[in-house]
Amino acid sequence: xxxxxxxxxxxxxxxxxxxxxxxxxxxxxxxxxxxxxxxxxxxxxxxxxxxxxxxxxxxxxxxxxxxxxxxxxxxxxxxxxxxxxxxxxxxxxxxxxxxxxxxxxxxxxxxxxxxxxxxxxxxxxxxxxxxxxxxxxxxx
Amino acid sequence: xxxxxxxxxxxxxxxxxxxxxxxxxxxxxxxxxxxxxxxxxxxxxxxxxxxxxxxxxxxxxxxxxxxxxxxxxxxxxxxxxxxxxxxxxxxxxxxxxxxxxxxxxxxxxxxxxxxxxxxxxxxxxxxxxxxxxxxxxxxx
Amino acid sequence: xxxxxxxxxxxxxxxxxxxxxxxxxxxxxxxxxxxxxxxxxxxxxxxxxxxxxxxxxxxxxxxxxxxxxxxxxxxxxxxxxxxxxxxxxxxxxxxxxxxxxxxxxxxxxxxxxxxxxxxxxxxxxxxx
Amino acid sequence: xxxxxxxxxxxxxxxxxxxxxxxxxxxxxxxxxxxxxxxxxxxxxxxxxxxxxxxxxxxxxxxxxxxxxxxxxxxxxxxxxxxxxxxxxxxxxxxxxxxxxxxxxxxxxxxxxxxxxxxxxxxxxxxx
Ligand SMILES: Nc1ncnc2c1ncn2[C@@H]1O[C@H](COP(=O)(O)OP(=O)(O)O)[C@@H](O)[C@H]1O
Ligand SMILES: Nc1ncnc2c1ncn2[C@@H]1O[C@H](COP(=O)(O)OP(=O)(O)O)[C@@H](O)[C@H]1O
Numbered sequence: 001x002x003x004x005x006x007x008x009x010x011x012x013x014x015x016x017x018x019x020x021x022x023x024x025x026x027x028x029x030x031x032x033x034x035x036x037x038x039x040x041x042x043x044x045x046x047x048x049x050x051x052x053x054x055x056x057x058x059x060x061x062x063x064x065x066x067x068x069x070x071x072x073x074x075x076x077x078x079x080x081x082x083x084x085x086x087x088x089x090x091x092x093x094x095x096x097x098x099x100x101x102x103x104x105x106x107x108x109x110x111x112x113x114x115x116x117x118x119x120x121x122x123x124x125x126x127x128x129x130x131x132x133x134x135x136x137x138x139x140x
Numbered sequence: 141x142x143x144x145x146x147x148x149x150x151x152x153x154x155x156x157x158x159x160x161x162x163x164x165x166x167x168x169x170x171x172x173x174x175x176x177x178x179x180x181x182x183x184x185x186x187x188x189x190x191x192x193x194x195x196x197x198x199x200x201x202x203x204x205x206x207x208x209x210x211x212x213x214x215x216x217x218x219x220x221x222x223x224x225x226x227x228x229x230x231x232x233x234x235x236x237x238x239x240x241x242x243x244x245x246x247x248x249x250x251x252x253x254x255x256x257x258x259x260x261x262x263x264x265x266x267x268x269x270x271x272x273x274x275x276x277x278x279x280x
Numbered sequence: 281x282x283x284x285x286x287x288x289x290x291x292x293x294x295x296x297x298x299x300x301x302x303x304x305x306x307x308x309x310x311x312x313x314x315x316x317x318x319x320x321x322x323x324x325x326x327x328x329x330x331x332x333x334x335x336x337x338x339x340x341x342x343x344x345x346x347x348x349x350x351x352x353x354x355x356x357x358x359x360x361x362x363x364x365x366x367x368x369x370x371x372x373x374x375x376x377x378x379x380x381x382x383x384x385x386x387x388x389x390x391x392x393x394x395x396x397x398x399x400x401x402x403x404x405x406x407x408x
Numbered sequence: 409x410x411x412x413x414x415x416x417x418x419x420x421x422x423x424x425x426x427x428x429x430x431x432x433x434x435x436x437x438x439x440x441x442x443x444x445x446x447x448x449x450x451x452x453x454x455x456x457x458x459x460x461x462x463x464x465x466x467x468x469x470x471x472x473x474x475x476x477x478x479x480x481x482x483x484x485x486x487x488x489x490x491x492x493x494x495x496x497x498x499x500x501x502x503x504x505x506x507x508x509x510x511x512x513x514x515x516x517x518x519x520x521x522x523x524x525x526x527x528x529x530x531x532x533x534x535x536x
Binding site: 007066075088119134 | 143147204206208210211213215217219228258259260261262263264265266272274
């Protein structure tokens with residue numbers, strides 16, 4: 001089945017609008033519902049923002065996004081060559097606390113978990129990170 | 141959480157015994173039940189045999205296996221640098237037919253699907269294949 | 281992302297930030313809020329009606345602006361009680377017409393509990 | 409994987425293949441079966457009691473040996489009826505004591521429907 005690839009050699013936050021377009025176009029070709037597209041866009045924004053701001057510390061860096069159907073699931077995969085970091089181990093923030101008792105930020109990983117069904121972190125052979133996000137049972 | 145890596149530069153079928161040991165040891169460290177270990181060993185035998193016999197056409201080739209816990213799931217990932225091939229698209233063989241009406245073979249992918257809960261095929265940036273096998277809800 | 285500023289007069293002076301495009305960075309919003317705040321305006325209505333998507337960078341900006349303007353709240357009995365009961369809504373920062381994607385991000389982060397969401401522009405200005 | 413051959417005399421001559429170690433290649437088993445077959449022995453009992461794991465390579469070997477010996481079946485009425493009804497079990501290739509892992513592989517492939525599985529050695533030999 002079809003996979004859609006986007007590779008940006010020197011990605012920065014300015015590329016996020018283009019990345020959103022890429023996700024919207026590939027999910028359209030995969031005939032995914034608009035609700036799922038929205039979830040995938042939102043997860044993508046967080047995953048890529050974390051790569052760029054934390055992984056590459058706001059310097060331009062190599063990012064690859066792969067989106068594909070796998071049986072009944074949709075898989076979106078984010079790859080970088082930054083230092084290895086496993087975000088799946090982050091504890092869930094307490095979102096019931098008043099804002100002035102919360103630290104600023106710390107919500108990106110929480111949002112990813114909320115928008116997709118499973119998040120897997122892997123270290124590719126060449127190092128860096130691969131974050132695999134799975135939306136389950138969305139295809140007939 | 142811990143990941144366990146095994147990389148063999150020039151793998152051949154002779155390495156399968158060693159690969160079984162690697163799986164048994166890593167699943168033991170991850171405190172996985174023996175039933176799950178058995179499923180993972182059997183899926184591994186099929187995945188690696190296919191890489192070596194079909195992917196590398198029985199010539200020695202680079203293989204990497206990563207095994208790790210991911211939340212409640214166990215993930216086993218097989219990587220190679222052979223030609224890209226997506227086994228998840230193979231139709232299920234008819235195992236109710238009498239043997240003399242069946243072709244020899246064609247059961248490896250069926251066994252993998254049977255022993256794990258989800259199988260994902262990906263193409264890494266450097267090419268080749270990455271087969272990700274997931275055993276779900278096996279950790280508390 | 282583009283931010284256009286305008287000023288409306290209700291019971292107090294309200295600075296309206298009209299954002300166009302995806303909010304994927306906190307920097308622009310925070311800078312503009314700081315300028316307006318330093319110029320003495322402590323009430324901001326964020327018009328999100330033309331924002332397709334907002335990431336957690338937007339949440340960071342909201343949190344920052346919320347805290348910046350917080351110091352100027354009139355801390356009457358009702359406010360104090362609200363804070364204690366966890367039912368406090370900012371009187372200084374309010375949102376106008378976020379779409380359903382943006383609303384979902386606000387809810388998933390639990391920010392909808394602290395920020396009023398308006399869908400009628402005149403009522404929004406009058407509410408400050 | 410190691411294969412040790414021995415011969416037992418029941419109603420017919422039975423060649424017993426005792427396998428030690430994991431079956432991860434079909435080659436050894438197929439070669440040995442061909443030799444025995446060419447020497448005129450058409451009944452094989454595969455002793456799997458010391459096989460921890462078997463891959464689909466083992467299934468390929470079983471399929472190959474099954475077909476090799478199949479030509480020598482006495483095709484009586486009962487056999488023909490069994491084939492038609494899909495209840496046919498090989499009279500020439502039988503298995504002895506596969507562990508539960510190996511049995512699961514056999515079942516998942518649907519091979520347990522065509523190959524007798526014995527757990528009593530004497531009865532296994534006598535059954536040929
Ligand atoms: N790709 C990454 N590389 C390094 N550190 C990361 C990465 N992603 C997340 N982090 C760390 O995890 C923390 C939580 O991330 P997140 O939930 O996205 O919140 P935020 O980015 O707002 O801090 C970050 O502050 C950072 O320390
Ligand atoms: N890694 C691979 N590379 C290329 N082709 C493969 C690979 N894995 C499987 N195949 C193809 O898919 C077919 C079915 O594989 P499988 O179910 O494992 O059965 P078998 O290996 O017994 O033929 C193989 O015959 C082969 O053509």
